[in-house]
Amino acid sequence: YGAFASFGTYFCMYAFRKPFTVATYEQLSFMGIDYKIILIITQVLGYMLSKFIGIKLISELKAKNRLRYLLVMISLAELSLILFGLVPPPYNIIFMFFNGLSLGMIWGIVFSYLEGRKFTEILGVTLCSSFIVSSGAVKSSGLLLMQATGVSEIWMPALTGAVFLIPFLGFSVLLDCIPKPTEEDKILRKERKPM
Numbered sequence: 001y002g003a004f005a006s007f008g009t010y011f012c013m014y015a016f017r018k019p020f021t022v023a024t025y026e027q028l029s030f031m032g033i034d035y036k037i038i039l040i041i042t043q044v045l046g047y048m049l050s051k052f053i054g055i056k057l058i059s060e061l062k063a064k065n066r067l068r069y070l071l072v073m074i075s076l077a078e079l080s081l082i083l084f085g086l087v088p089p090p091y092n093i094i095f096m097f098f099n100g101l102s103l104g105m106i107w108g109i110v111f112s113y114l115e116g117r118k119f120t121e122i123l124g125v126t127l128c129s130s131f132i133v134s135s136g137a138v139k140s141s142g143l144l145l146m147q148a149t150g151v152s153e154i155w156m157p158a159l160t161g162a163v164f165l166i167p168f169l170g171f172s173v174l175l176d177c178i179p180k181p182t183e184e185d186k187i188l189r190k191e192r193k194p195m
Helices: 002-017 035-057 063-086 093-103 106-114 120-149 156-176 183-188
Strands: none
Touching: 002 063, 002 093, 002 106, 002 120, 002 156, 035 093, 063 093, 063 106, 063 156, 106 120, 106 156, 120 156
16 A cells, blocks of 8 residues: 555656656757757756755654645646746746756655655665656656647646646545554664654
């Protein structure tokens, strides 16, 4: 059940991170560089910076605040995609940075639900396997949305994220309901307390 909830949550998170990579943005460039390359670099920079911020935020995260953090981070990611659609290129590039910034901490929050259990490693492998499936699935979703609705490449990432908001919420609530580590888990593992 924990593996299913964590896999689903992380799978849906990819809908806010990856769909823009299926677009070509052929007519766009910035400072002589392909627009899509700039978007990827900008998002990765946000993602990278979030890992450093996460060292503090995630290490201090209390169990009662995990669901709220998850929902705030995904909301900020979707807001960034909406602003990416609203602001004309190339000025909208900055919003891909903020998208990566908010999404970069989700792994730590989701994994905090799985820590300290007898089967943490197996649950972690399940969570990691979501990378393989998620990336291709959400890119296909973005492409299908462009073909079915005629939405532009600029608005497609926000629309794809919006489609996955309810499933993300559902899986996040399931994740928040998984039982706490048992006494056996606590004996076999060292509990990580907030710093």
